[in-house]
Amino acid sequence: MTRRPARGQETEAEAILWAHVDRILDRSAVPAADRDELAEELFGHLWQRWRDEVAAGFDVEAAAAVAIESFGGADELAPGMTRAFHSRLFASTIGVLLPAVVPPDDRPHGFTRSRFLLGLVALFTACGIVVYAWTQPLTPIRELIFLAVNAFSLAMLVLAYRALERQQRWALHLVQLLAATVILAGVVELLLKPISISFFAILGLFVLPAARGRVMADWVANSRAVSVGVGLAIAAAVVLPYVAQPVLAFVPDPTVASADDLAMRVTVTCEHGPDGVTGGSVQVDLRWNRTDLLPYGPFGAIYGGMSNTDNLGISSVSGLEYYGPPFQFPQGQQQGLGWSASSFVDAETGLDASAGEWVYSGSPFFQIGSEGNPIDPGKIVAGHTYRGTYDFQLQQPTPTEDAPVFQVRYDHQHRWGVEAVAACGQAVDGQSVTTPPQQQPMSIYP
Amino acid sequence: MSERGRGPDLSRGEFGLLILGLVGRREMYGYEIVAQLRATTDGVVDLPEGTVYPALRRLERDGLIAGRWVEMAEGTPRRRYYRLTTAGEHALAVGREEWLRFKAAADSVLGS
Numbered sequence: 001m002t003r004r005p006a007r008g009q010e011t012e013a014e015a016i017l018w019a020h021v022d023r024i025l026d027r028s029a030v031p032a033a034d035r036d037e038l039a040e041e042l043f044g045h046l047w048q049r050w051r052d053e054v055a056a057g058f059d060v061e062a063a064a065a066v067a068i069e070s071f072g073g074a075d076e077l078a079p080g081m082t083r084a085f086h087s088r089l090f091a092s093t094i095g096v097l098l099p100a101v102v103p104p105d106d107r108p109h110g111f112t113r114s115r116f117l118l119g120l121v122a123l124f125t126a127c128g129i130v131v132y133a134w135t136q137p138l139t140p141i142r143e144l145i146f147l148a149v150n151a152f153s154l155a156m157l158v159l160a161y162r163a164l165e166r167q168q169r170w171a172l173h174l175v176q177l178l179a180a181t182v183i184l185a186g187v188v189e190l191l192l193k194p195i196s197i198s199f200f201a202i203l204g205l206f207v208l209p210a211a212r213g214r215v216m217a218d219w220v221a222n223s224r225a226v227s228v229g230v231g232l233a234i235a236a237a238v239v240l241p242y243v244a245q246p247v248l249a250f251v252p253d254p255t256v257a258s259a260d261d262l263a264m265r266v267t268v269t270c271e272h273g274p275d276g277v278t279g280g281s282v283q284v285d286l287r288w289n290r291t292d293l294l295p296y297g298p299f300g301a302i303y304g305g306m307s308n309t310d311n312l313g314i315s316s317v318s319g320l321e322y323y324g325p326p327f328q329f330p331q332g333q334q335q336g337l338g339w340s341a342s343s344f345v346d347a348e349t350g351l352d353a354s355a356g357e358w359v360y361s362g363s364p365f366f367q368i369g370s371e372g373n374p375i376d377p378g379k380i381v382a383g384h385t386y387r388g389t390y391d392f393q394l395q396q397p398t399p400t401e402d403a404p405v406f407q408v409r410y411d412h413q414h415r416w417g418v419e420a421v422a423a424c425g426q427a428v429d430g431q432s433v434t435t436p437p438q439q440q441p442m443s444i445y446p
Numbered sequence: 447m448s449e450r451g452r453g454p455d456l457s458r459g460e461f462g463l464l465i466l467g468l469v470g471r472r473e474m475y476g477y478e479i480v481a482q483l484r485a486t487t488d489g490v491v492d493l494p495e496g497t498v499y500p501a502l503r504r505l506e507r508d509g510l511i512a513g514r515w516v517e518m519a520e521g522t523p524r525r526r527y528y529r530l531t532t533a534g535e536h537a538l539a540v541g542r543e544e545w546l547r548f549k550a551a552a553d554s555v556l557g558s
Contacts, residue, residue: 024496042496045480045495048523070495081503084499
C-alpha cells in the first residue's frame with residue numbers, strides 16, 4: 001500500500017516531485033502490482049535530494065527542480081523502467097503503446113500527415129484481413145501466409161502509429177518507406193492501367209516530403225538508431241503485403257487436392273448406321289476420394305467443403321476437347337459455343353448433381369465448371385461418382401476409323417491434371433498430368 | 447565522456463556489478479547507493495540518479511539482492527534497503543574475478 005498523501009494534502013514541493021514520478025511511470029510499462037511501491041521509492045529519492053538541496057540553501061521550488069534534473073527525465077528513465085520488468089521485445093512493442101510523451105500542440109506538422117498515412121493503411125490492412133479471413137478466397141497455406149504477412153504488417157503499423165508519437169526513429173523510417181512504397185505502387189498501377197490513379201500514391205506524395213524533412217528528423221533525433229533487425233522488420237512490414245499475393249501464386253500448397261484424389265473415366269458410346277457412325281454420347285465419371293483437402297481457406301479446411309475458385313485468377317476446370325468430324329449439338333445442349341451435359345447425376349444417389357451449376361459448360365473450351373461457374377462446395381461428396389453425359393450427332397455418317405475422339409481433362413489450377421482420351425466404344429481411365437498444358441481455344445466447326 | 451561522467455558508456459552488466467559491490471559492503475537504499483557510487487568513484491560514474499532503480503529491480507528480480515522497507519521518522523518517506531543474497535555474493539565474486547582478468551588484460555595492452 002502506497003504512503004502517498006491524498007491530493008491537496010501534499011506540500012507544494014511534494015506535489016512537484018510526485019508529478020515527476022507520475023510522468024516517469026505513466027510512460028513506463030510497470031505492472032500495477034509493482035507500481036505503488038516503485039513510485040514510493042522514486043519519490044523517497046527525490047524527496048531526500050530535495051531536502052538536501054533546501055538544506056544547502058536553495059528555495060523550495062529551485063530545490064525541486066535540481067532534484068528532478070539530477071534524477072533524470074521521464075523520457076530518459078521510462079524505457080529502463082519498462083525493461084526492468086519486461087523483456088526488450090515487450091519494451092519495444094507493447095511498451096510503445098503507452099501514453100504520448102509530447103502534448104498534441106507541440107507536435108510538428110509532418111507528424112499529423114505521417115500518422116494519417118499510417119492510420120489509413122492500418123485500417124485498410126485490417127479490413128483486408130477480415131475480408132480474407134471471412135471469404136477464404138485462397139488455398140489454406142496461401143491464406144495462412146497471406147494472413148500472417150498482413151497481421152504482421154498491421155501490428156507494425158499500429159506500433160509505429162504510437163511509436164511516432166513517442167518520437168521513435170524506427171516509426172519515422174517506416175513512414176518514409178511506406179510513403180515511397182505507395183507512390184511506387186501507384187506508378188506501377190498507373191503504367192498497367194493508365195486510367196487508374198491511386199489515392200494512396202497521392203497521399204504518399206503529401207507525406208513523403210514532410211516525413212523526410214528536417215523537422216521530423218529533429219523530432220526523433222533523441223531516439224535510438226535503427227538496428228539491422230528492426231530495419232528488416234520495417235521493410236518486411238511495408239513491402240511484403242504488396243508482393244505476397246503475386247508471389248503466393250508460385251507457392252506450392254500441400255493442403256489442396258492432388259491428382260491422386262480424383263479418379264476419372266471417359267466412356268464413348270457411338271451409334272452406328274449403315275454408312276458409319278451417326279452420333280453417340282460421351283460419359284465422364286469423376287470421383288473425388290476425399291474432399292477435406294479440397295477447400296480453400298484455413299477455416300474451410302477445418303469444416304470441409306469445396307470451392308474451386310481462387311482469386312489468384314486460377315481455377316479448377318474440366319475441359320472436354322474434341323477431335324473429329326463436325327457434329328451438331330443435340331437439342332438443348334448448345335449454350336453459345338459451349339456444350340452442356342444432357343444429364344449430370346450423382347451415380348450413388350441418382351440425384352441431379354448439376355443444381356450447383358458446376359457442370360455448365362459456358363465457353364468454347366467445353367469447360368465443366370469455370371471461374372464464372374465454380375464447383376459448388378455443397379455438391380461434392382467424397383467417394384461419390386459424378387457422371388456427366390454429353391450427346392452428339394454427326395452431320396453425316398462417318399466410318400468408324402474416322403469417328404470422333406474425345407479428350408477430357410480436369411485441370412486443377414494449372415498445377416496438376418487428370419486426362420483421358422477415348423474413341424468410339426472405349427472406356428478409358430484418366431491419367432495424372434503433372435503439368436497440364438494451357439487449354440487452347442478450339443473451334444468445333446472445322 | 448559526458449558531463450555526468452562515465453554514464454552512457456557503462457554497460458548494464460557493469461552497472462549491476464558496481465551496485466552489487468556497494469550493496470555487498472552493507473545494506474543500502476537507492477539514494478545512498480547513488481551517493482556512494484558518485485563518492486567512491488570520485489564522480490567518474492555519475493549517471494542520472496533515477497537509473498539506479500531499474501537496475502535494482504533487475505537485480506532483485508534475478509535474486510541477487512533482496513529489498514525490505516524500513517520505516518523512518520514522521521514526515522520522512524520510508525526507505526527500501528537492499529542487501530546481497532547468497533546468489534548475489536556468488537555473482538559478485540564471479541563478476542569481480544572477470545573484471546580483474548579483463549583489467550589485467552587491458553593493462554597489458556594499454557600499459558599500467
